[in-house]
Amino acid sequence: MNALMTAALSFPDMSPALVEIDLGFLGLGSFPIRWYALAYIAGLVIGWRYALALVNRPALWGGTSPATKDDIDDLLFYVTLGVILGGRIGYILFYQLPFQFESVERDPWSLLRIWEGGMSFHGGLLGVAIAILIVAKQRGVKLMSIADIAGVVTPIGLFLGRCANFVNAELYGRHTDAPIGMVFPEANTGGTPSAYDWQANKWIYTGNEMPRHPSQLYEAVLEGLIPALVISILVWRFGLLKRPGLAAGLFLLFYGAGRSISEQFRMPDSFTSGVMPDWLTMGQLLSLPMWIGGAFLVWNALRKPPVQASA
Helix, strand or coil: CCHHHHHCEECCCCCCEEEEEECHHHCCCEEEEEHHHHHHHHHHHHHHHHHHHHHCCHHHHCCCCCCCHHHHHHHHHHHHHHHHHHHHHHHHHHHHHHHCHHHHHHCHHHHCCHHHCCCCHHHHHHHHHHHHHHHHHHHCCCHHHHHHHHHHHHHHHHHHHHHHHHHCCCCCECECCCCCCEECCCCCCCCCCCCEECCCCEECCCCCCCCECCHHHHHHHHHHHHHHHHHHHHHHHHCHHHCCCHHHHHHHHHHHHHHHHHCCCECCCHHHCCCCCCCCCHHHHHHHHHHHHHHHHHHHHHCCCCCCCCC
16 A cells, blocks of 8 residues: 555445345345435425524514415425426436436436436526425515525535535545545445445445545535525624525525535546536536526625615
């Protein structure tokens, strides 16, 4: 083992599943309860509770809350569908069809095998946007205020999701000799995560791994933790929600910046090699509309006076 490998951090020796349930008596084998699925569930539940806390405090909105508990309950239902369906459809449209068309042509059923991985945040974001539009129309609530709620709570789910990516040893970074470099298991056993042997309950290493940036943790901080903290401070201390659209716009700008920065350290998808230029990744390209949309929402919110409580 060379000096670089010796100095690198070791990947935590923990299973990507919290527990495995034995369903052998039903002829189904074992069923792992994975951290990734739990991250989705926790993100939705915590976000729902946080959204309720926001609408239960009219003062945050300038005196009148824009939504009721029933509105938020409906929003949770549609957002859950939007995240799952939008995330998968987005992955198909943004990654599989443009870059893996021949593989899809040979095996079209791969489009439906969501358990093998493949979710796009940008697709999930579009799904959430559609969910917000549906709720705003059906419940008669202000569109921008519902979008602001999503802008405040979404970073929580992003933080948990990126932490789950780390636990899964997926979406790791480029090679590095920096002290923060970590040796990830990279063997391909055909499962998901690809380097975990579920029969032996251990990670598989080829012996040729090199230290990489733990880019999942960079993304957890830049896309989730920092936006969650900053936006929440602005909401609770500086009346951010009194300017409709401002929280949503700031979230889009925070994510666009965080994703663009972290992509410099994240290993690009192998199937985009030779298709995308070296100086641009698909994640950065898909974040460009977020920069534009976020800047417009911030400009539009700041050009109007904040909402004031009625006398």
